[in-house]
Amino acid sequence: MINSTKKISSTIKAETLKQRDKKHLWHPLTQHKIHPEALPIVKAKGALLYDENGATYIDGIASWYTAMYGHCNPYILEKVQEQMQQLDQIVFAGFTHEPAIRLSEQLIRILPDNQEKIFFSDNGSTANEVGIKMALQYHFNKGEKRNTIIAFEDGFHGDTFGAMSASGLSVYNGPFEDFFIDVQRIPTPNSENIDAVIKQLQEYNKTHKIAAFIYEPLVQGANAMHMYESKYLDQILSICKEHHIITIADEVMTGFGKTGKTFASDYIETKPDIISLSKALTAGFVPMAVTSCTQEIYDAFLDDSIGKAFFHAHTYSANPIACSVASAAIELLETEEFQNNIGRIIHAHKRFDTTIKNHPKIKSTRQQGVIYAIDLDIDMNRYGKKRYEIFDHFMNNGIALRPLGSTIYILPPYVITEEQLQKIYKTIIDVLDIV
Structure with a gap:
């Protein structure tokens, strides 16, 4: 042998x-x-x-x-080594731990002011998957069936089915489109088309039961770094708010300083109901993702009925080592x-x-x-x-x-x-x- x-x-x-x-x-x-x-x-x-x-x-x-x-x-390595000797992994259903609690406190402090709750998952695609499911179930729990998602043309939100449904790049999606959830697309807004985009959104609101609008704020990464102005996005978000359409900011790529502010949403007056985070969250060390949401979203899942709970879970949700990495990364970002x-x-x-x-x-x-x-x-x-x-x-x-x-x-x-x-x-x- x-x-x-x-x-x-x-x-x-x-x-x-x-x-x-x-x-x-x-x-x-x-x-x-x-x-x-x-x-x-x-x-x-x-x-x-x-x-x-x-x-x-x-x-x-x-x-x-x-x-x-x-x-x-080296600073993140030091924090990882400390955490690995203390607690490696623990199921996050029914248990909690200090690294996750600490990270949630740090994130809520730097996220837009309306964010209150943190849900952990594994990667950017699942962060968006969680956000889409939250939005759909939010309306379901309220007794209102809404089954349509609005998304930008040529956006990209990930490779799992909900996130892929919302993505508009056919090179990624072609073989799977017959299996997607209902998504209606609008162009990214600019000075020339903003009125037409708003009109299209309002028409969709009349003809479809719209649950959510998911978008990459200011920069569409996979769409060749296509960029657009915050003032036009703000107009779209305002209309969504008027019609109780849940807004989901996909900040998987843009988050943690890349756009010049901590989050791209910091440039926009109307804040999202849900935010998806990953990539720089854990500084390239280990996989982890976060979906944050407002108190209003979270409260829609509180009920005596177990069926209204959010049944979504990942084995490595809130892994203590990953949480420690993310905490250290935020500390560095703020220096x-x-x-x-x-x-x-x-x-x-x-x-x-x-x-x-x-x-x-x-x-x-x-x-x-x-x-x-x-x-x-x-x-x-x-x-x-x-x-x-x-x-x-x-x-x-x-x-x-x-x-x-x-x-x-x-x-x-x-x-x-x-x-x-x-x-x-x-x-x-x-x-x-x-x-």
């Missing part, structure tokens, strides 16, 4: 990670016939990723907007150092924009907080060959960016240095020569 184990170990060591990966792993958002290999990363620190050959890459998207405080942040870092990145993007926005191969640029996006003036499939050529060019130059079709965007960790930012900017300029 010992000899057999040694033989297996020897065989594994003889193969590269890339070779071993290809045997059994199926990666997300990947057409393996076009792009069959994944890059093995063996270490990450700060804004840098290290592959198995020792090459380094600047993480220009904070690993899908999660590691905003830098990879393996002067990280607030200054956010401001520094915002100003660096603005300076870069002045130098590149008039380039003949650039159609448009836009920025919201630390999120900066460039639309190339070329026709390119979202996950086609040209997109992978651009992706590979960045990686070959030590930059980890993931173009969304013809859109190149930057959403870096708050710890990124000025030198690292300048390297990203220079590589973007260089990539214009190959498109």
Whole structure:
């Protein structure tokens, strides 16, 4: 038995990670016939990723907007180690613990003032799934059947069925659309269409029993970082309030400082009834999500009838280690150092924009907080060959960016240095020569 184990170990060591990966792993958002290999990363620190050959890459998207405080942040690591020696996991149905209580207090303090209750789940998609179910059951518990969700065109809210139903990107949803809940879509508002969007919403309210409106405030991440103004969203939210339509702000991507304020909802006068959070919530360390809501939403589930309770649960809900990570991340976010870092990145993007926005191969640029996006003036499939050529060019130059079709965007960790930012900017300029 010992000899057999040694033989297996020897065989594994003889193969590269890339070779071993290809045997059994199926990666997300990947057409393996076009792009069959994944890059093995063996270490990450700060804004840098290290592959198995020792090459380094600047993480220009904070690993899908999660590691905003830098990879393996030492302060968060310290808090994780402390918690792991105290309490690892406990079922959250019928039990509670100090890390969850502490985190709930921190979140309620920094969330919009109308938020009062915190419900834990596992990831951004399930945070939105919870929000949609809360909204549907809220009306059900009130004795009113409302079964339609309003959502923006080309929005993205996750891959579970409720969240996917609300998402408008057909590249993700095509095979499953016959199984979706009823969702009606409206365009994201702007100065030219706001009156038409409001009219469309009001017509839907006459012809459908609308339970909720779910939206990504100010920035639609998967929709190539499409941005729109808060004043127009505020008008839509006001109409929803008038008609008792539950509003769900999907802040999975935008939350925790990325838009320049703690939450994108902080820019908007009319606050949401429900907010979905994940990604930067746990700083890239472990999976966890939160759905917050108002006292009014919570009270609709209080009843002598057990059937009016909210029957949704995840095994790892409010995992103590994940809660400790999130608490430490919020502490870092509120420090002067990280607030200054956010401001520094915002100003660096603005300076870069002045130098590149008039380039003949650039159609448009836009920025919201630390999120900066460039639309190339070329026709390119979202996950086609040209997109992978651009992706590979960045990686070959030590930059980890993931173009969304013809859109190149930057959403870096708050710890990124000025030198690292300048390297990203220079590589973007260089990539214009190959498109």
